[in-house]
Amino acid sequence: MPLFYQQNINESTRLAIWEIEEDESFFNLSIPMHKQITHPLKKLQHLAGRYLLPFLFQDFPNDEIKIADTRKPFLPNEQYHFSISHCNKFAAAIVSSTARVGIDVELITPRLHKIKAKFLHGDELRFVNSQLESRQLTLLSILWSAKEAMYKWYGAGEVDFSEMMRTFPFEVNAEGTINAAFVKFDFQHKLLLHYKLVNDLTMVWVVSDN
C-alpha cells in the first residue's frame, strides 16, 4: 500500500499521491482500461491515477469516465470533478464533489532552465532571477507545476502558458500558496494555488468554482 501522501482538503475535496511499486495486475483487478497504452510505465501511471479516484471517494464511478476532445477526462453528470497527474513512479489525483480542480506533480529537472522562457511571462522570469541561484530550479519546478495544474483546472485546451496564466511573487517554502490569474479573452479568474515540495517532487493543486 504505497500511499505516498494524502490530504483531505475539506469535506468535499481530497487528494493523494501514490508511489507505484505494484505491477499491472494489482491495478487491473479494479480499474477498467479503455485505451490502448503499450508503454509499460505509462500504462502503470494511467492505471494508478484511475485507482486513486475511488481510493479517495469510494463511490467514484470509474466506469463512467469520458474523454473530451481536449483529452480531459470527466464525468458527464459531474458527480465529481477530478484531475490526474503522473511523473515517473508517482501518480496523483484530486477529487471534489463541489468544485473544479487541477493537479500536477513533477520531479525537479534542470531541463526547465531550457524551456523557462516559453512558459513564463517576463515578470515571472524576473521573479525567478531575483532568487538565490540555488533556489531557482525548485522555483521553476513549482511554476511549471502551477501552470500545468491551472491548464488542467481550465480543461478546455488552447492556452498560452506565458500570457494567459500568470503567477505572482511568493515566498518559497516547503509548502505554501501562490496568487494567480487565468485570463483567456473574457474568461478571467483569480486563483489561489497550493504547492508542496516532497524531496524532489513538486506538487501544485487548485480548487476553484470561480
Ligand SMILES: CC(C)(COP(=O)(O)OP(=O)(O)OC[C@H]1O[C@@H](n2cnc3c(N)ncnc32)[C@H](O)[C@@H]1OP(=O)(O)O)[C@@H](O)C(=O)NCCC(=O)NCCS
Ligand atoms: C495535458 C497536459 C497538461 C498533461 O501533462 P503531462 O505532464 O503530459 O502529464 P500529467 O501526467 O501531468 O497529466 C496527464 C493527465 O492529465 C489529464 N489531462 C489530459 N489532458 C487534459 C486536459 N486538456 N485538461 C485536463 N486534464 C487533462 C489526464 O488525466 C492525463 O492522465 P490520464 O490520461 O492517465 O488520465 C500536457 O500534456 C499538455 O498538453 N500541456 C499543454 C501543452 C502546452 O500548451 N504546452 C505549452 C507549454 S509552453
